[in-house]
Amino acid sequence: MSAVMSAGQVLADGVIDFNVQSLVDNFWALTIDGLTYGSIYALVAVGYTLVYGVLRLINFAHSEIFMLGMFGQYAVLMLLGFTPRGDAYTQGTVLTVVYLLLAMIGGMIVSGGAAVGLERVAYRPLRKRGAPSLVFLITAIGASFVIQEFVHFILPKLTGEKLGGVNAQQPIRLVVPSVQFNIFGAEVTNVEIVIVLAAILLAVATERFVSLTKFGRGIRAVAQDPVTATLMGVSRERVIMLTFLIGGLLAGAAAMLYTLRVPSGIIYSGGFILGIKAFSAAVLGGIGNLRGALLGGLLLGVMELYGQALFGTEWRDVVAFVVLILVLMIRPTGILGESLGRARA
Amino acid sequence: MSTETTAPTVLKLGVGDKLRLWWDALARPTQWLVGVPFIVLIALLPVIRPPLLTTVGTDFGSVLAQFGMYALLAIGLNVVVGQTGLLDLGYVGFYAIGAYTVALLTSPVSPWNLTDDWLSQDWAWLFALPIAIAITAIAGLILGTPTLRLRGDYLAIVTLGFGEIVRLLADNLTNITRGGQGLTQVAYPIVGVDPETKPTGVFSAGNTDSPLNSGTWWFWLSIVLIIIVLLIVGNLERSRVGRAWVAIREDEDAAEIMGVPTFKFKLWAFIIGASIGGLSGALYAGQVQFVQPGTFNVINSMLFLCAVVLGGQGNKLGVILGAFIIVYLPNFFLGRTELLGIPINGDDIADYKYLFFGIALVVLMIFRPQGLLPARQKLLAYGRPIYVATRKAALALSRKPAAVPAATADTEGGAR
Numbered sequence: 001m002s003a004v005m006s007a008g009q010v011l012a013d014g015v016i017d018f019n020v021q022s023l024v025d026n027f028w029a030l031t032i033d034g035l036t037y038g039s040i041y042a043l044v045a046v047g048y049t050l051v052y053g054v055l056r057l058i059n060f061a062h063s064e065i066f067m068l069g070m071f072g073q074y075a076v077l078m079l080l081g082f083t084p085r086g087d088a089y090t091q092g093t094v095l096t097v098v099y100l101l102l103a104m105i106g107g108m109i110v111s112g113g114a115a116v117g118l119e120r121v122a123y124r125p126l127r128k129r130g131a132p133s134l135v136f137l138i139t140a141i142g143a144s145f146v147i148q149e150f151v152h153f154i155l156p157k158l159t160g161e162k163l164g165g166v167n168a169q170q171p172i173r174l175v176v177p178s179v180q181f182n183i184f185g186a187e188v189t190n191v192e193i194v195i196v197l198a199a200i201l202l203a204v205a206t207e208r209f210v211s212l213t214k215f216g217r218g219i220r221a222v223a224q225d226p227v228t229a230t231l232m233g234v235s236r237e238r239v240i241m242l243t244f245l246i247g248g249l250l251a252g253a254a255a256m257l258y259t260l261r262v263p264s265g266i267i268y269s270g271g272f273i274l275g276i277k278a279f280s281a282a283v284l285g286g287i288g289n290l291r292g293a294l295l296g297g298l299l300l301g302v303m304e305l306y307g308q309a310l311f312g313t314e315w316r317d318v319v320a321f322v323v324l325i326l327v328l329m330i331r332p333t334g335i336l337g338e339s340l341g342r343a344r345a
Numbered sequence: 346m347s348t349e350t351t352a353p354t355v356l357k358l359g360v361g362d363k364l365r366l367w368w369d370a371l372a373r374p375t376q377w378l379v380g381v382p383f384i385v386l387i388a389l390l391p392v393i394r395p396p397l398l399t400t401v402g403t404d405f406g407s408v409l410a411q412f413g414m415y416a417l418l419a420i421g422l423n424v425v426v427g428q429t430g431l432l433d434l435g436y437v438g439f440y441a442i443g444a445y446t447v448a449l450l451t452s453p454v455s456p457w458n459l460t461d462d463w464l465s466q467d468w469a470w471l472f473a474l475p476i477a478i479a480i481t482a483i484a485g486l487i488l489g490t491p492t493l494r495l496r497g498d499y500l501a502i503v504t505l506g507f508g509e510i511v512r513l514l515a516d517n518l519t520n521i522t523r524g525g526q527g528l529t530q531v532a533y534p535i536v537g538v539d540p541e542t543k544p545t546g547v548f549s550a551g552n553t554d555s556p557l558n559s560g561t562w563w564f565w566l567s568i569v570l571i572i573i574v575l576l577i578v579g580n581l582e583r584s585r586v587g588r589a590w591v592a593i594r595e596d597e598d599a600a601e602i603m604g605v606p607t608f609k610f611k612l613w614a615f616i617i618g619a620s621i622g623g624l625s626g627a628l629y630a631g632q633v634q635f636v637q638p639g640t641f642n643v644i645n646s647m648l649f650l651c652a653v654v655l656g657g658q659g660n661k662l663g664v665i666l667g668a669f670i671i672v673y674l675p676n677f678f679l680g681r682t683e684l685l686g687i688p689i690n691g692d693d694i695a696d697y698k699y700l701f702f703g704i705a706l707v708v709l710m711i712f713r714p715q716g717l718l719p720a721r722q723k724l725l726a727y728g729r730p731i732y733v734a735t736r737k738a739a740l741a742l743s744r745k746p747a748a749v750p751a752a753t754a755d756t757e758g759g760a761r
Binding site: 056057058121122125126129131133134135137138139141142143144145146148149150152153154272273276279280283312314315317318321322324325328329332 | 426430432434491492495496498499501502503505506507509510513514516517643647650651654696697699700702703704705706707709710711714
């Protein structure tokens with residue numbers, strides 16, 4: 001092992017230190033933490049993938065939809081009477097679950113509403129004019145500026161400095177992470193179990209919805225061939241709205257789960273990096289492909305943490321971006337390929 | 346005389362279009378005659394410091410110097426986004442590479458500092474400038490080769506990742522870049538040394554004379570560089586390369602089928618855009634004499650893009666106007682407590698700049714996606730004489746039919 005390490009250090013000339021030992025020692029702990037983050041990426045990635053599948057549009061502003069969800073669930077908790085404080089609230093399991101569900105629904109409503117509103121205000125007028133894709137991208141960038149700065153400057157004025165502003169929100173903790181059981185010596189906490197289970201449940205439910213229901217068939221039809229779908233009686237506008245709504249709802253749910261793992265991450269700029277990573281996850285799995293989003297999210301989460309152990313915490317984001325660039329270079333269609341339309345009925 | 350057939354075809358043109366036609370129809374020497382005094386007037390802005398235009402919160406000269414750098418960035422990004430139609434969201438990466446190259450070569454705290462050994466401090470900045478341009482061009486080549494084969498929207502996200510990687514590298518490679526501490530005492534051109542009043546020359550941040558402070562001098566230097574870059578880029582645009590860029594922007598597949606090697610020309614656009622970004626970064630490093638990663642946040646890429654889109658993609662004058670708006674407007678409001686007698690909170694308005702630029706982008710894309718000064722399709726082939734002749738004819742057509750007999754329009758139109 002030391003031979004490997006010294007080789008690595010010689011290779012990097014002391015500029016970047018390899019720490020293979022840390023990766024090997026903490027392999028399972030890293031995997032579990034990676035899956036936790038990965039399932040959150042996966043939920044956000046579904047939003048990118050659905051919109052891309054239907055509109056061939058990268059919805060850059062989706063990261064801000066996620067960020068709004070974090071504030072939405074936080075607002076619900078505040079409305080329920082919780083105030084930010086250093087230690088966690090302790091209630092019974094049932095009550096905690098109820099509160100968390102309420103917070104999640106709050107986040108989902110805010111994000112879903114914001115996503116549909118964004119589609120209405122920013123994208124629909126462009127579609128009516130048949131604008132080129134560059135125009136859509138620039139609009140999305142403008143929209144994400146607007147949403148970020150709204151939370152940065154306007155929201156604190158509307159809420160009496162309770163929400164938004166320059167600093168992150170003081171955390172409201174409802175769950176104390178406590179170790180439930182061990183896998184290969186790695187501790188698994190209740191928070192991690194909740195996040196992974198909830199995320200997989202939601203992702204599978206979405207996948208079933210798109211594969212089995214009438215609405216889902218509409219989405220797939222428009223993704224495959226918008227003109228024919230319209231001729232067959234599918235309302236394209238309604239399908240587009242539905243995809244933005246589903247993406248927004250999942251982003252809101254992901255936002256609640258994310259704040260369970262990172263309670264101090266609620267800040268106006270907190271969506272940007274996570275959004276790029278979720279997009280990378282969608283591309284990694286195959287953009288436009290729902291199962292791909294789930295697979296890509298989990299893979300990216302795990303790889304990122306392995307990279308973090310190998311190179312150091314400060315390189316974590318670099319790993320995600322390098323993965324994105326490598327995937328696009330080697331296999332631009334992603335692992336499972338782009339195929340929202342071709343997903344079987 | 347076929348007056349009765351041509352008389353009804355009067356071109357209805359706005360003021361901007363007429364101005365443009367008039368300019369286009371001028372002969373080259375006349376253009377210079379009109380253009381040079383105009384440029385001189387702009388260059389004299391920091392000397393005159395017009396009362397209402399001058400910024401109050403920050404030094405007007407420094408604001409204009411920053412405008413100069415942003416104008417260079419906008420011209421460079423315009424080659425990529427406006428001319429070739431490639432959405433580059435990581436342009437700040439090239440700006441950073443240019444600035445860091447100069448800083449690493451000349452800062453005494455950098456491990457690769459050359460000014461200790463054999464490079465004289467007086468010439469260090471000028472020596473590092475071409476190296477910075479070359480290295481950013483190579484960076485553009487390295488980023489472009491694998492990514493320019495991708496579809497457009499993927500390119501956007503990959504370049505975004507690239508911009509962030511450059512910043513993270515600058516932040517994390519602490520052995521070389523000193524991370525967040527930054528590199529200090531970067532070299533700058535040492536000109537106009539006066540042992541008593543200006544021991545470090547006019548470009549030094551220590552030159553705080555009013556109005557000829559260092560900001561003004563950097564503004565003048567950037568005007569010279571902008572003119573050189575505009576001449577180079579303008580000539581490229583009128584050449585085979587420029588025609589290939591426009592063809593790629595309008596329809597890449599069609600261009601490829603017509604025999605345009607699209608990948609090669611996209612790569613050229615990327616490299617040229619990158620090197621102009623590097624040039625601007627080198628200017629920045631010299632002016633501020635201090636380089637640190639926080640300056641090169643990805644949000645700046647969005648700001649550069651905003652300048653290009655706001656001003657008018659593909660129009661060089663437009664993107665310079667865009668850069669001016671982006672830099673000048675927030676600084677205009679900074680520290681201002683009243684405007685034309687109306688009390689305002691200027692600091693707040695300056696804080697909201699990203700909000701306003703965001704709204705501007707969204708609204709602009711819906712109502713005027715071509716920007717404030719839109720690019721027009723031009724006759725790119727057949728050379729300048731024919732181009733000017735067509736302009737003259739159009740200009741004549743835009744006048745009242747009674748004043749211009751249509752048949753003689755193209756011979757007399759330009760003479761008046």
